[in-house]
Every structure is written in C-alpha cells, then in structure tokens.
Amino acid sequence: MSVAPVLKVAVNAPLARLFDYLPPRGGGDARPGCRVLVPFGRQRQVGMVMELAAESELARTRLKHAQQLIDAQPILADDDLWLLRFTSDYYHHPIGEVVAAALPALLRQGRPLATESELISLTGTGAEIALPLLARRAKRQAEFLAALAGGPLRAGELDERLAGWRRQRQALIEKGWVRAETVAIDESGVPEPVEAQPGPALSAEQQLAVAGVLANPGFSTTLLDGVTGSGKTEVYLCIIRELLAAGRQVLILVPEIGLTSQFVTRLEERIGQRPLLLHSALTDAERLVAWRSAANGSAPLVLGTRSAVFVPLAAPGLIVVDEEHDASFKQQEGLRYSARDLAVVRGKRLDVPVILGSATPSLETLRRCDEGAYRHLTLTARAGSAVPPLMRLVDLNRFPSPDGLSEPLLQAIRQHTGRGGQALIFLNRRGFAPTLICASCGHIAECRRCDSRMTVHLRDQALACHHCGATRPLDNACSDCGSPCMPLGQGTERIEEALGTHFPGQLITRIDSDTTRLKGAMDRALSLAMSGEAKILVGTQMLSKGHHFPKLTLVGVINADQGLFSTDFRGGERLAQSLVQVAGRAGREREQGEVIVQTSFPGHPFWKELFTGGYHRVARYSMAEREAAGWPPFSRLALLRASSHKRDDAWAFLEDAARESAACNPGGVRVLGPVSATMERRAGRYRGQLLLQSQARQPLHQMLAALTARLESLSSARRVRWSVDVDPIELF
Numbered sequence: 001m002s003v004a005p006v007l008k009v010a011v012n013a014p015l016a017r018l019f020d021y022l023p024p025r026g027g028g029d030a031r032p033g034c035r036v037l038v039p040f041g042r043q044r045q046v047g048m049v050m051e052l053a054a055e056s057e058l059a060r061t062r063l064k065h066a067q068q069l070i071d072a073q074p075i076l077a078d079d080d081l082w083l084l085r086f087t088s089d090y091y092h093h094p095i096g097e098v099v100a101a102a103l104p105a106l107l108r109q110g111r112p113l114a115t116e117s118e119l120i121s122l123t124g125t126g127a128e129i130a131l132p133l134l135a136r137r138a139k140r141q142a143e144f145l146a147a148l149a150g151g152p153l154r155a156g157e158l159d160e161r162l163a164g165w166r167r168q169r170q171a172l173i174e175k176g177w178v179r180a181e182t183v184a185i186d187e188s189g190v191p192e193p194v195e196a197q198p199g200p201a202l203s204a205e206q207q208l209a210v211a212g213v214l215a216n217p218g219f220s221t222t223l224l225d226g227v228t229g230s231g232k233t234e235v236y237l238c239i240i241r242e243l244l245a246a247g248r249q250v251l252i253l254v255p256e257i258g259l260t261s262q263f264v265t266r267l268e269e270r271i272g273q274r275p276l277l278l279h280s281a282l283t284d285a286e287r288l289v290a291w292r293s294a295a296n297g298s299a300p301l302v303l304g305t306r307s308a309v310f311v312p313l314a315a316p317g318l319i320v321v322d323e324e325h326d327a328s329f330k331q332q333e334g335l336r337y338s339a340r341d342l343a344v345v346r347g348k349r350l351d352v353p354v355i356l357g358s359a360t361p362s363l364e365t366l367r368r369c370d371e372g373a374y375r376h377l378t379l380t381a382r383a384g385s386a387v388p389p390l391m392r393l394v395d396l397n398r399f400p401s402p403d404g405l406s407e408p409l410l411q412a413i414r415q416h417t418g419r420g421g422q423a424l425i426f427l428n429r430r431g432f433a434p435t436l437i438c439a440s441c442g443h444i445a446e447c448r449r450c451d452s453r454m455t456v457h458l459r460d461q462a463l464a465c466h467h468c469g470a471t472r473p474l475d476n477a478c479s480d481c482g483s484p485c486m487p488l489g490q491g492t493e494r495i496e497e498a499l500g501t502h503f504p505g506q507l508i509t510r511i512d513s514d515t516t517r518l519k520g521a522m523d524r525a526l527s528l529a530m531s532g533e534a535k536i537l538v539g540t541q542m543l544s545k546g547h548h549f550p551k552l553t554l555v556g557v558i559n560a561d562q563g564l565f566s567t568d569f570r571g572g573e574r575l576a577q578s579l580v581q582v583a584g585r586a587g588r589e590r591e592q593g594e595v596i597v598q599t600s601f602p603g604h605p606f607w608k609e610l611f612t613g614g615y616h617r618v619a620r621y622s623m624a625e626r627e628a629a630g631w632p633p634f635s636r637l638a639l640l641r642a643s644s645h646k647r648d649d650a651w652a653f654l655e656d657a658a659r660e661s662a663a664c665n666p667g668g669v670r671v672l673g674p675v676s677a678t679m680e681r682r683a684g685r686y687r688g689q690l691l692l693q694s695q696a697r698q699p700l701h702q703m704l705a706a707l708t709a710r711l712e713s714l715s716s717a718r719r720v721r722w723s724v725d726v727d728p729i730e731l732f
Contacts, residue, residue, distance in 0.1 A: 003054070006060075006063065007030055007036065007052065009049055013096050014094050017095070019038070021038050023065065023066060026069075029069075029072075032052065032078070033071075033081060034069060034074050035110065036066040046110040050095070071113065077312060083342070083346055101307070106284050106288045111288070113292055115288075119152050119183045120180050122152075123177055123179055126176070145177065147165070148178065193272050197270060210239055213353055213355060217353070219348045219351045221344050222353065222355050222375045223358070224357040224358075225358065225379070226359060227379065227380060233266060236322075236357070240301070240320075249300055250302070251302050251311070251319045255323050255326035275302060279304055290302075295312035306328065309342045309343050309346065318354075318355070320355045321356050322358075324365060325360050327574075327729055330727075334723075336726070338727060363626065366619060389592060389593030390593070391583060392595070393597050393602050395599065405498055405499070409598065410502055412554055412556070421552070422552040422553060423535070423555075424582070424585055425537065425538045426540075426543065428559075429490070430540055431491035432497075433455070433458075433488055433494055434453060434489045437486060441481045445475055450683060452682075458487070461473065467683070492510055508537075509538070510537075510538040511526075511529070511540075511543050512539055512542060516542070530550065554586060557583075557596065557598060559598070560579065561600055564601060564604055632727075635693055637693055637731075638725065640691075640707075640723075641688075641722065642688055642720045643687040643688075643720060643721050645684060645685055646686065653716040654688050656717075658690060660711065668694055671690065674690045675691075676689075701726075704726070
C-alpha cells in the first residue's frame with residue numbers, strides 16, 4: 001500500500017514557509033499548481049500546492065488533511081511555480097503572499113478557473129410527460145418542460161426565455177423529470193482578428209534591430225535604445241508579427257494604464273489583433289477571463305501593467321518591456337518586486353527573447369549592457385522627416401513668472417498655437433498649489449496624519465494630502481490667528497487657470513490623475529489632444545511618455561528645478577529622464593518642435609550636460625559619480641522598513657534588527673541606521689528604516705535570508721509592520 005504524499009502548500013500568510021498537509025480524504029490528485037482548501041488556524045484558506053514530499057518534519061499523525069481539492073488539473077505550470085519561488089527567494093517575501101499577488105482575486109477566493117453555469121435538461125421520464133394534461137393543473141411546470149423540449153438550456157438562456165423558472169426547478173428535479181448539472185462555459189476575452197494595415201518602411205537601424213532579435217529565437221535581453229520618435233514601436237510590431245505568425249504568444253508590459261490606449265490602437269491596426277488587456281482597472285470577473293485566455297493560449301497577444309509579468313502563457317515567444325526605465329515597474333507596497341527585472345528572469349527560464357525599450361534607459365540597464373549581459377541596439381534618428389526639437393532655457397531671475405508662466409514661454413505659446421500648432425505645459429505636481437499659508441503669521445496647513453503639507457484643490461474647495469489621501473474643507477482663514485490664507489506655489493490646476501486668463505479663446509485640456517479618475521475620461525482627453533482640438537495641454541508625467549500628438553510643436557516645463565537638488569542619488573537621472581521624455585512629445589511630424597525649460601539656476605552644470613550631450617551624457621556623468629561613491633549599479637542595496645502607530649515601537653524593532661543583522665552578517669555588508677524616513681509620520685504611522693549595502697549580491701542575500709528568519713521570531717516584530725525592499729528605487 002503506497003503512502004500518500006505530503007502536500008507542501010503556500011498559504012496567504014506573512015510567514016516565509018510552506019505548510020504541510022495530507023491529501024483530502026475524498027481523494028483527488030493534488031499536484032503542484034493545484035489549489036486546495038485547507039484548515040489554517042481557526043479559518044479555512046485557499047492554498048496553492050507548490051510541491052509534493054514523501055515525508056514532513058512533523059509526524060503524519062500531527063498533519064491535517066486538506067479539506068477540498070479545488071482544481072482537478074494544475075492551473076499553474078512548472079515554469080510558473082518556478083517564477084513564484086524565485087520571486088519569494090529573491091525579494092525575501094513570504095511565498096504565500098507572492099502566490100496571492102500573482103493570482104486574480106477570484107482564484108484567490110477559490111472560484112473555479114472556468115466560468116461555470118447550470119445546464120438543465122429533460123430526463124427520459126420528463127420527455128414522456130403529456131404537456132397539455134400537465135398544463136391544466138401545473139401551467140408553470142408545463143411551460144418549463146416545453147422550454148426544454150428543444151434540448152438542454154443553460155441557466156442564463158432560461159432566464160431570457162422563461163421568467164420564474166427557478167421556482168419550479170427543485171420540484172421537477174425531485175419528480176425526476178429534469179436534471180441539473182454544472183458545466184464550464186467556453187468564455188474568452190480575446191477579440192476577433194481584424195485586417196492588418198501595412199506600416200511605413202523601416203529605416204536601416206530599425207531593420208538591424210528587427211533582424212538582431214529574430215536571428216536568435218532563444219533567450220537574450222536586448223536594450224532597444226532609441227531617441228523619442230525613433231520608431232521603437234515599429235520595431236516591436238515587426239518582431240511581434242513574426243512571432244504570432246509562428247504560433248507564439250507575446251507579453252508586453254507597459255508602466256501605466258494611461259499608455260495603453262494609443263498602443264492598443266497601433267497593435268490592432270498593424271498586427272490585426274487587439275491585445276488582451278491585464279491591468280488594475282478591470283473588474284475581478286474580467287481579470288479572470290483575461291488570465292484564463294492567456295493561460296490556455298487563446299490570447300496570442302497580452303498587454304498589461306506590472307502584475308501581468310506573472311500571467312501564465314501557454315506558448316511564450318517574446319516579452320517586451322516598454323519604457324523600461326519607468327519607476328512604475330517597481331511595486332512599492334506589499335511584495336516589492338521589479339516587473340522589469342522579473343521579465344528578464346522569466347525570459348531566461350522560458351528561453352525566449354526579452355526586449356527592454358526606452359529613450360532614457362536606466363543606469364542599471366546601461367550597466368548590464370556595458371558588462372555584456374544585454375545587447376545594446378540604438379536608434380539614433382527620428383522616424384520619417386521628423387527632427388529633434390530645439391531646447392532652450394528661460395532664466396527666471398531675468399523673466400519673473402508670478403503665475404508660473406514666464407513671458408518668453410507665453411510668447412512661444414502664442415506663436416505656436418497661432419500657426420496651428422499645439423502646446424504642452426508640463427508640471428509634475430497636481431492640484432492648485434502645494435501649500436496654503438497664512439499671510440499674517442505664516443502658519444501652513446499641514447496634514448494631521450502625515451509630516452506633510454496639504455495641497456490646495458481650489459475647484460473642489462478642499463485641502464488634500466497626496467500621501468495618505470486625507471481631505472478636509474479649504475480653510476478661508478488661519479486656524480491660529482484668523483487672518484486670510486493664500487495658496488503658495490503652482491500645481492496643474494493653477495497653471496490651467498492662468499493659461500485660461502492669458503488665452504481666453506483657446507481650448508485648454510488638463511490631464512492628470514485628478515481629471516482622469518472617471519472611466520473613459522482619459523480616452524476623451526487624449527482624443528482632444530490627438531485631434532489637435534485642444535490647443536493647449538496641461539499635465540503631469542502622465543503626458544510625458546508614450547503618447548504621440550501629431551500637432552504638438554511646443555513643450556514648456558514649469559518648475560524644472562525641483563530635481564536639481566534632490567537628496568536621492570537617483571535625482572539627476574530621473575530629472576533627465578523626465579525632461580527628455582516630455583521634450584520628445586514635441587515635433588514628431590514635419591515641423592520641428594521647441595522645448596522651453598524655466599529655471600532659476602541656469603548655470604547649474606546639469607543643464608550643460610543635458611543640452612550639449614543629451615540624456616546619455618547625463619547618464620555617463622551620473623554613472624561615474626555612482627561608481628566613485630559605490631552606489632547602484634555598482635553595489636547592491638536592501639532596505640528594512642518598519643512602521644507603527646507608536647514611534648518607540650518602530651525604533652525598538654529596528655534596533656533589534658540592527659543587532660540581529662550584526663549576528664548574521666557574512667562579511668562585506670554595511671548596515672546603516674536605523675534612521676527615520678524623510679517623512680517620518682505618514683497616514684498616522686511612524687516610519688524608520690535600516691539600509692543594507694554590499695558590493696556583491698551573494699553576501700547581501702545570504703544575510704537577508706538569515707535575518708528575515710530571525711526577525712519573524714522577535715517579540716518587537718509583533719508591534720510593527722515591517723518589510724524588506726530588495727533593490728529599492730526610493731530610499732527616503
């Protein structure tokens with residue numbers, strides 16, 4: 001008699017381990033990749049079988065049985081399970097929470113993978129009933145049987161044909177006249193293919209890039225480094241078309257939902273296939289349908305945001321990460337993973353090529369190219385007849401801007417819109433003003449839950465904290481002295497108002513997270529922008545990347561100085577990326593664009609590097625600084641973060657963690673801190689952190705593995721929320 005295997009199950013709990021169970025008493029082949037319902041404490045949890053073992057560390061008599069096998073067949077393949085284990089190990093995050101983050105909500109809740117419906121049919125006895133006789137004493141039952149005379153019907157079909165049938169269902173089943181069974185509905189979220197349109201002829205650089213990727217169908221990582229408007233998307237499209245024709249699936253990752261609209265249209269027009277979308281705006285049911293279509297291979301083209309990196313693929317052929325430098329690819333809460341980095345790891349496991357596309361590649365990616373790990377393909381010229389925009393600085397010391405708009409910028413807007421062009425005013429700060437200050441005593445309106453100022457939203461007559469989301473009515477008078485309060489500084493709402501004063505006859509469209517909250521708002525705003533009907537656009541970084549506005553010829557950058565003196569070592573890199581990306585929106589058709597950057601520090605060396613050598617000059621300068629200082633990509637970092645409603649609790653834990661880290665340091669890892677976060681109190685919680693730095697990856701991960709195991713058992717850990725952030729992109 002064979003001994004039943006032990007199920008190693010990942011349960012959604014903050015514990016870095018698998019839990020052992022015996023198979024369900026009712027039988028069933030519980031294999032890795034199947035979900036099971038298990039007793040967990042006083043509750044029941046949906047868990048994922050990760051592996052099978054012959055024995056457990058516990059005696060079999062102490063093991064509980066899984067209560068139910070949810071999936072008859074695995075819903076995750078071996079490669080999918082491998083990726084989840086790798087993610088857990090690399091980011092030192094509990095495996096159960098990793099599995100939960102990778103699955104659609106309905107699968108986490110135990111819902112079946114396939115959409116199910118009740119199928120009602122006549123039995124042999126029911127088919128022989130004389131309906132006219134039955135109708136005399138039971139009219140509704142006769143109507144029910146008559147509806148089924150043509151064949152079995154699903155519950156939804158009966159709902160449309162026969163009102164009130166559900167009240168008769170059980171009585172007819174008990175009489176043996178009808179039977180009910182649960183069946184899977186073949187439901188796909190994949191749109192039907194359409195006729196593809198031919199694209200423009202590729203340049204020599206584009207042809208080399210396409211050939212370079214297609215030459216080796218196995219794993220490789222290619223940085224497609226092209227100036228804005230150089231036609232990186234055309235390269236993607238040509239490669240994607242070849243792979244789809246070969247029966248392979250393609251996964252495309254984009255940083256934000258707002259970037260999908262134009263991309264989806266391009267894919268549909270050129271490939272003839274509308275991609276399956278996976279992002280947070282989908283309902284739970286829509287996400288499950290999309291996930292299933294990707295997993296069973298019926299969706300050849302999948303486009304999604306960060307979490308789509310985990311979606312199963314039946315026949316993977318290519319992974320594309322567009323705008324690879326974007327910080328949105330790094331999850332900042334819960335499981336803090338990098339979708340870009342996991343895409344590369346997954347591509348290697350699946351033995352498929354990975355393309356990282358950007359006009360402003362991250363320094364980490366450029367370093368990998370320098371090391372020879374990634375192939376570096378460049379597109380140096382804009383597509384067609386388009387030429388790079390002219391860039392110039394406006395010295396705010398010479399040209400004051402009381403409403404945020406200097407006279408040279410206003411004059412340029414008049415010139416460009418006057419000859420049929422379009423202007424984009426870029427300010428990466430939403431709201432009316434970042435500060436509300438008392439004109440008499442200087443009191444500043446602050447968030448009651450965060451160490452931050454409240455932002456003025458004049459249209460809503462509200463003060464809002466952009467860190468915790470708290471809101472309260474706008475103060476008309478100072479809470480300290482009763483004097484009038486006034487907004488200080490500019491946000492996109494204030495710039496929109498100022499532009500309306502200067503250009504009363506022009507249609508001005510503001511695009512930020514405040515104006516695009518409602519469903520369809522983003523698409524409507526982008527439609528106005530792309531058609532040229534909106535002559536002046538005002539927006540945040542939502543407008544700075546991935547969009548193509550044919551009539552846009554002028555970009556004006558407000559408050560560019562906020563990145564010049566950043567405390568973050570990545571400040572210069574991010575400022576350059578932001579400016580180059582938004583500048584790239586100008587002049588993408590026949591007319592040369594113009595970019596005006598307002599600054600109070602025109603002599604800062606950053607401007608010389610950027611204006612004379614472009615982004616790559618800034619990147620190489622920053623790379624040399626990082627190497628001298630030992631910052632990434634020349635070292636490895638991890639942050640241990642802790643927060644609590646009581647400051648002393650957070651510090652007690654971090655001090656315990658610092659002592660534990662000394663005990664498990666293999667050598668070569670610097671432990672810095674603990675220190676308070678730059679914004680120590682956020683959403684009512686006090687935050688602190690410990691920074692771990694190492695020149696090599698191995699000792700850092702060796703230390704983290706030992707440290708996290710020790711931290712789970714600390715009594716001080718029970719009074720805080722703590723997390724490990726490997727390869728953090730935000731240090732403060």
